[in-house]
Structure formats: structure tokens, C-alpha cells
Amino acid sequence: MRSVVMGLLCLLPLAWAYPEGVIYIPLDNRPPNWSPCTWQLVDCPPRTLYQGRDGVNPQDLLNWLQEQPGRTLIVSLDALVYGGLVQSRSSTLALHEALDRLEVLSRWRERTNAQVLAFGVIPRHPDATNRERNLALLRNLGYGFVYVEVPWDDALPGSPAVAEAATLPIPTRPGADEAGQVLLLRALNPGVRVRVLYDNPQAAPQVTRYDGIPLQESVARLLASAGAVLVDSRPDLVLMVYTGGDPRRGVLTVLRGLREAPVAVADIARVNRGDASLIGYLVALDLYRDLAAYAAWGTPANNLGTALAQGGLFAVSLCQKAGNPPTACEEWRSRALAQAYLEFLWGEIGRPWVRARFPEPLTEEAARYVFEHLQSEPTPHLRLGQLQPTGLIFPWRRSFEAEWQFRLEPVDQTQR
Numbered sequence: 133m134r135s136v137v138m139g140l141l142c143l144l145p146l147a148w149a150y151p152e153g154v155i156y157i158p159l160d161n162r163p164p165n166w167s168p169c170t171w172q173l174v175d176c177p178p179r180t181l182y183q184g185r186d187g188v189n190p191q192d193l194l195n196w197l198q199e200q201p202g203r204t205l206i207v208s209l210d211a212l213v214y215g216g217l218v219q220s221r222s223s224t225l226a227l228h229e230a231l232d233r234l235e236v237l238s239r240w241r242e243r244t245n246a247q248v249l250a251f252g253v254i255p256r257h258p259d260a261t262n263r264e265r266n267l268a269l270l271r272n273l274g275y276g277f278v279y280v281e282v283p284w285d286d287a288l289p290g291s292p293a294v295a296e297a298a299t300l301p302i303p304t305r306p307g308a309d310e311a312g313q314v315l316l317l318r319a320l321n322p323g324v325r326v327r328v329l330y331d332n333p334q335a336a337p338q339v340t341r342y343d344g345i346p347l348q349e350s351v352a353r354l355l356a357s358a359g360a361v362l363v364d365s366r367p368d369l370v371l372m373v374y375t376g377g378d379p380r381r382g383v384l385t386v387l388r389g390l391r392e393a394p395v396a397v398a399d400i401a402r403v404n405r406g407d408a409s410l411i412g413y414l415v416a417l418d419l420y421r422d423l424a425a426y427a428a429w430g431t432p433a434n435n436l437g438t439a440l441a442q443g444g445l446f447a448v449s450l451c452q453k454a455g456n457p458p459t460a461c462e463e464w465r466s467r468a469l470a471q472a473y474l475e476f477l478w479g480e481i482g483r484p485w486v487r488a489r490f491p492e493p494l495t496e497e498a499a500r501y502v503f504e505h506l507q508s509e510p511t512p513h514l515r516l517g518q519l520q521p522t523g524l525i526f527p528w529r530r531s532f533e534a535e536w537q538f539r540l541e542p543v544d545q546t547q548r
Contacts (some may be wrong), residue, residue: 150320208312304353324360487531521538
């Protein structure tokens, strides 16, 4: 993926009312693929099974799954069959062997009577060396899924992904790394009423870079993936799609949305980077800390799906409506916003700085130097305290991904 994915949310154990017995098998161990495993909402395979860019041994995943009880499974088929997204592009696995691995999933479903939500990815062009095998597998998904979909990965001009998706008998859409989060919203809090606001409505019918379809179509498909409902009035959540050009117009659109419902901001003005002026306004005006969610780390579909999923799960009003304690809801939301800000900080300052100074594969020394450099950058005050980064590593030893650790320092409100 051409996504820049960041850090882990290190949440404290919380009392929660979202359904128990939810198992999640992520695409790989890059956030945001892995970040749902840190939210205390799902049971995940041991992270030690995932070996960074080398992926995961599918048999280890299948062995682990066979030992698990569960009511709901959200699963990456690429991890279960090939070992991850990177492996799905180069695996020489025969189609019949791939189907055999899905038979194990079918037997687990029959034994547990669990509902299974799954996603498989159409790999990006031209990296995949066995596209026909991948597509044939996706055409033969007949294992009693409650829901299954196929995101396509990075559809630049010339990519066959959009045309390939049209040949499949199941829902398809752009994106990939955010798919686990979107299906988590579908499983835990379906039916969220969402109003979509664009900072520039003229951008809605335009084809977006890396998605390969009009922006408004990407939005519609993501809402369908999440089990959300598009509405024009009385929304539970406003999804503000920021396409760039005028950050003041973006802020005004956020304020307009806040008059109706909590606002989740998907900043798609640039790929893999947020708009510094927009987030500067949001922080200075104390609007950032009150957002339901913010995402700017990846492609348009990555950011749309992340903002939608986290807004639908962690907006305090929606979270409480699902039966969760107010303190837990605020904890989730504030930490998700903290993580999103660090993702912005990495894309805007950290990645360019480290790329200019260190060759890949990146070392612990590179992580230490860039972390020290970023310590001088301002961070926002959130509802639970001042964001304080405490550490940074490169799990895949490259600059696309940086895992953050952080804490929220309580502050004296009288001194603000």
C-alpha cells in the first residue's frame, strides 16, 4: 500500500458494552490494520505471529483460530490464505490450496455458529504476479459469510482493479488498510445515520487519485460497507470530507456539521499527508479535541473509512447509545484523536525529515533521532489531557510506517 500508517493506541482496560466474543484477524501488523487490536474491543491473534513485512504463516493463524470460541469473526482473507497483503501479490499458492484454507474457516464457522465478516483485496497493479488466481479465489467465496467485500488497492491510472472489481458478484470498493475498522463498525454498531458534507461540493463527482472512481461513489460504497445509512437530516454522525484549497472553508463546514451531530473529518486534500493549515485552525479554535474522529494518513478511501469507522464507534453520543460508559467513550475518542494527530505529524514533518537523513532499512538510531526532532513540535490538548509522545519505532524498518507510544497528561484547566 502507498499508505502511511502509524502507531498503536495503548488503551487501558475499560468496561464496555459492545458485544463480547468478537475476533479480529488483521491484514498485517501495520496500523491501522492492527490498531483495532489495541482498542479492547476484539480478540486478536498474538502479535508475535505477524513478522512485519514477512507477513504471517497462514497455518499458524488457522491453528490459532481453531482454538478460539467466538460469536463474530472479522477476518482478512489475504492474511488467512496468503499471509498478508504483500504476500498476496507474490504468492505462488495454487487456487485449490487457497480454497482449502478457506475450508478451515468454514469448519470453524460451523463449529462455533459464529457470524463471519470478511474482506479480500484486489492487489495493486503492477505488483501482483498472480492476479488471476487472486480473482478466481474471490469469485469462489461461498462459505456462508454474513458479509464479504473486496476493496481494491491503489487504483492509479492504468490499473485494471476497477474493471476487475466489476466482474465480482460481491460488494467492491477502493481502499484496503481501513477495511478491518469499517467492518468492525458494521459488526458492533450498524445502522449509524450519516450525513456527508463536502467542503467543496464540486469535488464530489470528480475521480479521486488512488480510488479510480468518483469521490461521491467512494463515499457511498464505504457507507454501505459500514452498514451505515446516508441521510440528509437528523444524522447520528456528520462525515466532513475535506478536499482542500481553502482551510477556512473546511473549518466553516465543520462548524456547520457540529450544529447537527458529532463530526468526523476525512482530510483527503493530499495523499498520505494532512493539510497543516486545516489542522492548525482546528487545534487553535479548540475544535480538534471535540471531533468524533480525524483521518489524513492514507489514500482518500483509507481516510474516509478510518474517519467513518472511528466516528461511528467512538463519537460519545453514539458510543453511549450502544451502552458503553461515558468515561470509556471519552477515553476511546480522545486516544483515537491523539493517534490521528501523531499520524498527521508524521506525514507532515517526521517522514520527510527522516527520509532526507537516513537510508532504508531504518534503524533504532534513526527512530531515536527523528523522535527527538519531533519532541519540539506542538501537540494539542485533548479532553483527557495534553498529548505527550513517549516513543516511536519503525516496525517494517521503512518510513511509511511509524508506531507511536504516547500518554495524555492531565492539565490544570485554570491555567489554560
